[in-house]
Amino acid sequence: MSKIKPRGKVPKKASVDEIIEIKTLIRHPMHSGRMKDKNGKNIPKRIINKFLVKFNGKQVFVMNLEPSISTNPYIAFPYKAKETGTFDFEWTDDNGEKYTMSRKMTVS
Amino acid sequence: MKRQKMIMISRRNIMYLLGGVASTALFSNYALAKPNLALKRIKEISKNNVEEIDLFLDVPEIAENGNQVKVSFDIDSPMTNDDFVKTVYLLADGNPAPNVAKFSFSTDMGACSATTRMRLSKTQNVYLLAEYNNGKFAMTKSKVKVTIGGCGG
Numbered sequence: 001m002s003k004i005k006p007r008g009k010v011p012k013k014a015s016v017d018e019i020i021e022i023k024t025l026i027r028h029p030m031h032s033g034r035m036k037d038k039n040g041k042n043i044p045k046r047i048i049n050k051f052l053v054k055f056n057g058k059q060v061f062v063m064n065l066e067p068s069i070s071t072n073p074y075i076a077f078p079y080k081a082k083e084t085g086t087f088d089f090e091w092t093d094d095n096g097e098k099y100t101m102s103r104k105m106t107v108s
Numbered sequence: 109m110k111r112q113k114m115i116m117i118s119r120r121n122i123m124y125l126l127g128g129v130a131s132t133a134l135f136s137n138y139a140l141a142k143p144n145l146a147l148k149r150i151k152e153i154s155k156n157n158v159e160e161i162d163l164f165l166d167v168p169e170i171a172e173n174g175n176q177v178k179v180s181f182d183i184d185s186p187m188t189n190d191d192f193v194k195t196v197y198l199l200a201d202g203n204p205a206p207n208v209a210k211f212s213f214s215t216d217m218g219a220c221s222a223t224t225r226m227r228l229s230k231t232q233n234v235y236l237l238a239e240y241n242n243g244k245f246a247m248t249k250s251k252v253k254v255t256i257g258g259c260g261g
Contacts, residue, residue: 019218032227034204055216062212063222068203070176070225070258077211080187080218 004028008089010103014081023076024051026091026099032067048073050092056085081107146201146235153197153237154245163248165236171228174258179208180223181236187213193220195239202232229257 008024026048033045045067053061061077084107091099150158164182171177185193192215198208208226220238228234231254237247 017218058216060214060216063224064210064212066205066207066209068200068205068208068227070227074223074225076180076223078217078219078221080216082216 004093004099006089006091006099006101008087008101008103010087010105012104013106013108016082016107018081019078020081020105021076021078022053022087023074024089024101025072025074027072028091028093030067030069030071030073034067046094048091049094050090051075052090052092053077054088054090055079056083057088081105083107144201146199146206146233149199149206150197150235150237150247154239154247158237158245158247161246161248163236163238163246165234165248165250167234167250167252169251170253170255172255174228174230174254174256176225176258177228177252177254178223179226179234180221182219182221183238185220185240187215187218187220189215190241192241193238194241196220196222197235197237197239198224198226199235199237200226200228200232201235202230203228208234227258228252228254230254 004027006024006026008022010022011020014020028048029046030048031043031046035043037043047067048065051063051065052059060079063075065073085105087103087105089101166180168177179198181196183193185191193213196211196213199206200208209224211222213220231252233249233251235247235249237245239245
């Protein structure tokens with residue numbers, strides 16, 4: 001199986017009160033539990049069930065994902081820039097694993 | 109003689125056409141008779157206190173591939189501490205499970221919008237349910253025609 005790898009795009013610089021768009025993508029199979037493999041066996045359910053975003057330690061956005069979300073979940077959302085800081089992204093897998101990523105942003 | 113044969117065929121085609129129309133009417137009735145899980149879920153979440161207004165839900169009218177359908181929404185809200193959208197639910201009535209995603213917003217975001225990609229197993233309605241901080245609910249729906257379904261199995 002291909003490695004699970006989070007990716008994200010956050011503008012490096014922003015001005016105060018500017019609404020920026022953050023785009024994230026994680027490579028993940030998102031097995032819904034309904035698909036079958038080549039031998040006709042059911043592939044067990046394994047999805048990313050939670051996506052959490054923190055800015056300077058404060059929680060700003062949470063998304064709960066269900067099996068109806070596509071393979072390699074893509075999530076884009078807005079954020080109003082106020083101060084320089086770090087975004088921490090966290091994806092939670094069904095098997096309990098967590099994938100994290102952080103990105104810095106400078107606000108002038 | 110030849111002409112008569114042609115007429116016969118065309119009459120038969122008409123019968124096929126009529127049959128087709130009748131069966132589609134029948135099947136659409138059947139689809140309506142099935143319980144709408146998404147609407148049921150909306151009623152559960154909002155405790156039957158929901159207003160249908162025109163929120164901006166952007167889904168394609170025709171999705172060729174049901175595996176990757178881009179969904180985005182943008183709800184007009186000032187996103188201040190007094191007036192903001194708390195949670196947004198995305199639901200679909202033709203998928204094996206009605207829930208698609210739940211977004212929890214905060215006032216730090218400055219706007220209430222998001223984009224993601226979802227699976228659609230067949231032609232169906234996609235619902236957007238927004239919960240405001242004052243306890244009000246608003247919903248909208250949009251129909252997506254799916255050429256190839258994307259839920260496996």
